[in-house]
Amino acid sequence: MLLIVALIVLLIVGPFIAIALNRRYGFAANALVVVLLGAALLPRTLVTLVPSPESTPYDIASASLNLQTQTIAFVIAAVIVLVGAGRVRLPLALIVFAVLLSAGMFISWQGTTPEWSGYLSLIGAVIAYGVGWAIGREAFNRVDVARLLLILILAVLVIQLAVAVLQLAGVSLPTGLVNSERTLEQTSGRVSGTIGHPANLSKVAFVLMLLSLPFTTAAEKRLSRLAFACVAVAALVGGLTVSRANLIAMAVLLAAWVLTFPGRARIGTRIGGAIVLVGAGTVFAPLVLERFQDDAEGGLRPLLLTAALRQLREDFLIGTGPNAYIAVVGKVDAATASGYPVHNAFLLLTAELGVLLAFLFFLPLLVVLVWGIWRFRRSDQFMHTPRVLVYSIPGLGVILLTGWGMVSVLLVGLWMFTVGFLSSSRAGVTLQTAGSLERELETESKRALAPSR
Structure with missing residues (x-):
């Protein structure tokens, strides 16, 4: 009911807001609002198109074929970008992925309702990459768009x-607001926000942190302070979820970023950041350690991993079909039949789609990470995005190798949007960092003091 009321209000006032935003910021503004509202704040099922029996197993998407706010958001955002004369750029790997995935639905797999549900989720993620790239080009080159983003x-x-x-x-909050009837926050001190699960909320916080970090180096003080505020609140939200893998990812990323903060005369920033990190660690570390003591082996994870490796030995070329892993593997493995897929994003997609499609899907991430390593020493030319990417590698490894949430319908679109956004910096950045501005001023000063000939 709450969601319906919000949609009605949005339909009434939305057009006026959209016109005002477009006049001031261009297409990127409305695309941003749609993406963050539908994918980061209120990822929800709007309506069921084709219902599936309740007993039907599923994993990366719902069993029924639903209209999801996050998928709709990226489609609408893509239309906004194109109508606004923007460009939705997709790497060749994702184009080939979308074509082969579509062909596989008719040739390789059964085409069940859960499989079509998984298919729509993955196609939405492909579109999300293009939208992220288009918005990133605007944010990395216009101060006003960057400020609106933050x-x-x-x-x-x-x-x-x-x-x-x-x-x-x-x-007690309405189910429509928190997206779940579970009360993990009451039983174990963990929060889920409006996302529905603590682990998913912490992943959203981690993704938003990645989007914000490059702008902490901006030459404009208001922009950099706003970015620091985003990073600080993201860390706090992530900490309250007590999600082990995601907290480790955030801790490694922030520690590396703060202790090597780019630019000169940043000793105060480094010391202050280190103090904050130590304080946060003092607060949240006992909670994380308690979770490790209660569940040192990660529950069924070892058994689920064994089942996945067995499935891959039998079939690593075609796969079970999107969103069909539990349905297939659960027939021969009791741990998987309990309703959980392997907690490894790489293995799960490989088992579902085959090694070629999984490789194509993850290739854009691999490319941008390799680019980050290659351009690390010249990161100031790209708003220090290469530095962010390199520092995120350990955390991404932990998240993707110990869970499957990043490829689930709630997060895969937002995740691919972020990959596209950060990849857009490869095309060049015009916003100045504090370090580059200092060098320019120093150069101008030397020129002014040099004796004229």
Whole structure:
């Protein structure tokens, strides 16, 4: 009911807001609002198109064929970009992936309702990459768009933090707001915000942190401070989820970023950041250690991994079909039949789609990470995005190798949007970093002091 009321209000006032945003910022503004609202704040099922029996197993998407707000958001955002004379750029790997995936639905797999549900989720992720690239080109080259991006990210994170605090306080919130009837925050001190699960909320916080970090180096003070605020709130939201893998990813990323913060005269920033990290570690480390003590082996993870490796030995070329892993592997493995896929994003997609399609899907991520390593020493030319990418590698490894949430319908679109966004910096960045501005001023000063000939 709450979601319906919100949609009605949005339909009434939305057009006026959209016109105002477009006049001031261009197409990127409305695309940003749609993406963050549908994918980072309120990822939801809007309507069921084709229902599936309740007993039907599923993993990366719902069993029924639904219209999801996140998928719709990226489609609408792509239309906004194209109508606004923007460009939705897709790498060749994702184009080939989409073509082969579509062909496989008719040739290789059974084409069940859960499989079509998984198919739509993955196609939505492909579109999300293109939208991320288009918005990234605007944000990395226009201060006003970058500022709007950070304001919207901060708004999303503050709302998530507010909901999280209410959950910790034991306030009963509407299911339509929190997207779940579970009460993990009451039984184990973990929060889920409006996402529905603590692990997914922490992944959203981690993704929004990646989007914000490059702008902490901006020469414009207001922009960099806004970016620091986004990073700080994202870390706080992530900490409250007590999600082990995601907290480790955030801790490694932030520690590397703060202790090697780019630019000169940053000793105060480094010391202050280190103090904050130590304080946060003091607060959250006992909670994480307690979770490790309660579940040192990760529950069924070892058994689920064994089942996945067995499935890959038998079939690594075609796969079970998208969103069909549990349905197929669960017939021969009791742990998988309990309703959980292998907690490894790479293995899960390989088992579902085959090694070629899985490789094509992850190739854009691999390319941008390799580019980050290659351009690390010249990262100031790209708003220090290469530095962000390199520092994110350990955390990404932990997240993708110990869980499958990043390829699930709730997160895969937002994740691919982020990959596209950060990849757009490869085309060049015009926003200045504090370090580059300092060098320019130093050069101008030397020129002014040099004796004339």
